[in-house]
Amino acid sequence: MRIDRLYVRNFKGFEERTFTFPRSLDAPADGNGSFHVIIGQNGRGKTSALDALAVAVGSWFLGVRGEDSRHIRLDDVRVRVIEFRETQRIEKQLPVVVEATGRVQGKDYTWKREFAGKRTTWVNAKNIKTSAEIAVEKMQRGEEVTLPLISYYGTGRLWLEPKDVRAEAEALKAGHTPQEVPAQETEEDLAESFASRLAGYRFSIDPRCSPRDLLRWLKFEQQIANVERRESIQFRVVKQAIQDAVEGCRRIEYHPRLGLLLDIEGQPRLPFGALSDGQRNVIAMVGDLAFKAAQLNPHLDEKVLLKTPGIVLIDEIDLHLHPRWQRHVMDDLRRLFPEVQFIATTHSPFIVQTAREGELIPLDVQPVAETENLGLEEIARGLMRVERPEVSPRYRQMVDVAKNYLTLLDEAEKAPAEKLRDYVERLAADIAPYADNPAFQAFLELKREATLGARLEAMAEQVQPGRHDGDGER
Template sequence: MKLETLLVKNFRCYTEKSFRFNPHFNLIVGQNASGKTAVLDAASVAIATWLLGFKKKNDKKSLTPTDATLSYVEKEGESQFIEAWPVLVSATGEIKGQFVGWERSKDSPTGNTRYGHAGDLIALARECDQQLAEDIKLPLISYYGTMRLWQDPRVSKPKVSLSKSSYRPSRLEGYKHCVDPRIALKDFVAWFARQEWNAFQEGRESTMLKVVRKAIIGCVENAKHLRFDPKRGELIITFEHSEPQPFNFLSDGQRCVLALVADIAQKAAILNPQLGDDVLKETEGVILIDELDLHLHPRWQRHVIEDLRTTFPKVQFICTTHSPFLIQSLRSSEELIMLDGLAPAQLANKTLEDIAAGVMDVNSPEVSYRYAEMKGVAMEYMKMLDKAELSPQEKLDEYKKRLADSLAPYADNPAFQAFLELQRVSKLGE
């Protein structure tokens, strides 16, 4: 599965907007409140349509009344919000070698989410549902929001049990919570624990366990080994040149990447166990990630995209970011989706200053905002001094007050103030 286009109408902040996606990697960039997360939410509604073709629906994603675009208007003497209807999400893409178009819509706050124009996509899913016992490949779909690690989609708190050594999941469990933006970390830990217990009983690791462990170690910086500790009931990860660390002792960045990669790899392994060692290389699909750079040090940000590409080469990623380091690591400008402004023709060899100024609209990125502000104040101060020096005597007091007011916000920098005060005294006297 690959998304090619996405069209939204009356969805969140968009009255009408269309997007075209690169088949490999997409990085959505824009200022706060420009609609980055809204694009991912709309895309999640689109890809979740695939699940409607399976008898056992593991997840649902419908349009809700809060998805409607709001207008603040005067009506009958009162100011109020007016919802725009109908809300529509339309998409095209390639699924199982076929080009398909489909849409979901909602006509009113109380109406159901319609899928009448999604028949072709649902029919393909039904074919797969009937052939689950065969060696067909199922596409991977998943959505990860900014709160992906801190909220578990499960209401209950399952305990890790090692007694179910014969447990074999249905392939469709790979779609469980797939468009819920939260990661079911407890589910993964329980799955990993069962896999290691089976490996202990049988004297060898399953292919699923090996590929998932390899994916995590390949994407978490300096990781060497990952295992489950039954005494602590949690994952233990070993890094180069350090002692083993429990998952809860890791940094937020380490936990975010570990949980993200683990969830993707586990879903792929459950959906397509027949692919064996090549499951991560051969599984296709669409992954949505909000703020891919979340909690990551800039050094890690510089290679996280390539890590994901290498580990999941046939998956299409659609991500958002505020990081110039991620933008710099893209392979071409075709992978950059700008919500405000135009993407540059070339990204290769662009400096961070070039990207910050040219792509992210940050003025003077080579210095801090306060430094640039102080420099501007100093220039205006000197210009005001020149005018004051030529002004009549009766206006000097007014100029001196304006000069003093312009320096007042920088009381924390006495050297800055003292220098400009000396300039004032030399030109205007005390």
Template sequence: MDYIEKDNNFDLPVIAFYECDRLWISKGNIDIESSALKQFSRFDPYLDCFHTGADDKAIGEWLLKLELSELQKKTPSPMKTAIEFAAKAAMENCVGFGFDFDESRVMVRYEDGTSTPFEHLSDGQRTILGLFCDIARRAAILNPHLQENICSETKGVILIDELDLHLHPKWQRRVIEDLRKIFPKMQFICTTHSTFLIQSLRSSSELILMDGEPLLEYNNKGIEEIARNMGVSSPEVSQLYEDMKNTAHDFLATLDNENLSPEEFHERFNAQLASVIAPYSNNPAYQAFLERKYAIKTGKEL
């Protein structure tokens, strides 16, 4: 262990499993004095590699240490550069990601000169930024000798449960390619139910299993076609619309097929008409259409 710790040419792989509860939630302020004295081992990223992304305190303490190192040495830290490189790829208009001594917390800086505390970002922003930066942090701690090539040269295996978690659809469409671009030598094994992620695959050979369905060519297919192959009926319309259409269709079929007198029909199906209309009472056109069809059949205006 000591040999590896001190060997500047020994590469260590990133191994990490990001669970569904990976959304980072701030757990108190960072103590600047204790964080400055904290020592990091190259093996630290393995201590929690199977339960990652629980909070932002660890990365805050590490960034603080890097900021102090830069101030002391008066030279940019390649490890901090790796984090910022990942942050810029994760978020549009992001130009910096680091510890702010005035704020005593991690801040995200933007092109327009503004900055936002990490914990004030939306769930989607914190999820995507936290994921990219945490992978970069682990790579940097494991392989500081790679310098400016930390992200591009570090190898590893990353497991991510529900990669699309909290992500806006436009981020879902690009997250896979962004991970490839920033960490080209890492292998990512992810689960998802997102048609946008499946669509963004380069080839269906990258898709291991899809709810037990046989593998098809999903890349570059339309969202609706992918959803249909995933078992979603009529993905081009909402489930509410589909239910309303089917309910109306069944009731109209009853109107056409029952050979009863108008009085008998009214006595038997008046209550059914009310139950058919009730779930969609906020749609007056639907209600008026069925009531009109019913009136034609029974001669009774409602």
């Protein structure tokens, strides 16, 4: 499964926009995998583009009973402020259209969702709905059909819990409030939760992803391993994927009482919750993708990560990652999930630098063919519109202050005596904010003294033409 083209109209900040996602140049002709990175200043629509893609790819769930499709919502509707004589009104721009062209279960499709104010239509998405229904029916008959992996990771990953509407309904039936969650799940609870292959679709299109389901799945697999005295292929594959994704990770295990434990070079053995945000972010994302692929396609055995296709959306892929890790996270994901189409956003020049030809989608500048040979300063200046990225903003400010100071000094040197004192006060005010840098202040003050010192002394002498000792004699 992949999306090659996305068209949106009146979706959030987009009046009308078409996105294309060409296949990687080095990908096999029949491959699905690719990586695209959307960049742009805040407010240009990076997350909005991912939300529109979520609507498009979420259409698959129209044909998966029990799973929620991502519909077009009221807050997705583009609005305009309309001036009418002396008043202003906010008007919704309808209809909203999200249309995708891509490949689903080996067939090329175009499908469309629309919203005119009440509900999201699916009549023009029957093809993808039917494709999903056929795939699910085959799965239920025990056929070895490969299901696509679908996931959306928002910026709240790690700490925002998806809302489980069905669990809330069950809690209410049992006489509990929706907030009452059992402290401990039994083996039977976990077995029921992961009994179906379709458990790999739980919360797939909800960007409020957290590692909770991954940790539950690892616990479930460990319980099975303890009973059967051997680990399943899927369990081994997921643990290996996590280990491969974390720098310096030598070993991971799931302890019945302590949970997920990791041995990482340079650190003592630590539980998942005690790791850095960057480490937990990568573990949660890679582990979540790996366990979902293993859950959806157990028939692929040890090749499940290599052969599972799908679409994965990642908002701010650089979130919590050290620049060194940012430089290889894209390649790590490509290597682990070569058949998956990744579409991510970023503000990081390190991520941009690792994008290959045709993989970068800038929202506010012209696309460039290649970024691999560009330096970070060229990327920051040319693609991310950062002025003089080679120096800090404060340094640039100090340079501008120094230039202005020297210009004022030249003017003061030529100014009449009655205006000289005003110039001196302005010069002092210009450098007052830099008391934390006495060398900077001292340099400019020496310049002032060399330029205006004699005139200032003469003015002082005119105001007080002599000095008096203690007895009043001159």
